[in-house]
Amino acid sequence: MGKNRRRAMGAPQPERKVSMLSLRYTMVLFVMYFMFFWLFYRFYFRPRIYLLLLSEPSYMDHYIDKLPHMCERPDERLGMIEFMLAKRKRFVRAMRQFVFTITAAYVALLILGATL
Numbered sequence: 001m002g003k004n005r006r007r008a009m010g011a012p013q014p015e016r017k018v019s020m021l022s023l024r025y026t027m028v029l030f031v032m033y034f035m036f037f038w039l040f041y042r043f044y045f046r047p048r049i050y051l052l053l054l055s056e057p058s059y060m061d062h063y064i065d066k067l068p069h070m071c072e073r074p075d076e077r078l079g080m081i082e083f084m085l086a087k088r089k090r091f092v093r094a095m096r097q098f099v100f101t102i103t104a105a106y107v108a109l110l111i112l113g114a115t116l
């Protein structure tokens with residue numbers, strides 16, 4: 001009851017800062033986020049998708065058998081398997097870093113837009 005009396009008597013109220021995101025800002029950020037993913041998929045991920053399949057032994061054997069220079073040098077098969085698995089590991093690491101970086105930037109820009 002005491003609080004209501006103070007309000008009624010004209011006591012100054014602290015102003016509350018209301019932060020809102022504009023729909024236009026959010027949509028522009030989302031479209032940019034989507035475009036980055038689409039460009040990543042189109043120019044980086046799609047041409048290298050076979051690297052994800054190399055973890056399957058049957059696909060690895062099939063892939064190495066199709067390489068023309070492996071027919072001439074079958075003794076280098078183990079080295080080629082290690083090379084391809086290392087290449088796959090680099091690809092997966094780059095993919096994870098891209099997804100984390102772009103998502104963190106998107107969330108940070110959304111938070112920044114909400115606080116302004």
